[in-house]
Amino acid sequence: MAATSERNVRMDGSLHRSDIDWDRREPVSHAVQAALSDVEDCSAMELDPLADYVDPDALEAFFTGDPAELAGRGLTFEYGEYTVHVDGAGRVLVD
Numbered sequence: 001m002a003a004t005s006e007r008n009v010r011m012d013g014s015l016h017r018s019d020i021d022w023d024r025r026e027p028v029s030h031a032v033q034a035a036l037s038d039v040e041d042c043s044a045m046e047l048d049p050l051a052d053y054v055d056p057d058a059l060e061a062f063f064t065g066d067p068a069e070l071a072g073r074g075l076t077f078e079y080g081e082y083t084v085h086v087d088g089a090g091r092v093l094v095d
Helices: 030-041 056-062
Strands: 009-011 016-023 072-081 082-087 091-094
Touching: 016 030, 030 056, 030 082, 030 091
Parallel strands: none
Antiparallel strands: 009 016, 016 091, 072 082, 082 091
8 A cells, every 4th residue: 555656636726635556565654644745845754743643553454454345434634734534445635
């Protein structure tokens, strides 16, 4: 699970979208951090820890399972000034 090269897609001037490749085994939290680092134009290491805003283990557990089950799942949380939405279709949206 990793963000694909289609990162940095901005819609409506303020929404950032990244796509997760479910075939890879990288954690969902890494895709979220990559999207946030793109929005902030910095390295993921420079960001506040994701764990300050959402439990990374719970995030991974929520998006574990059969792809058909994942399709209907979605999770939204606040990260600082941003609203982050991750869905089972493999989208990470940062607004």
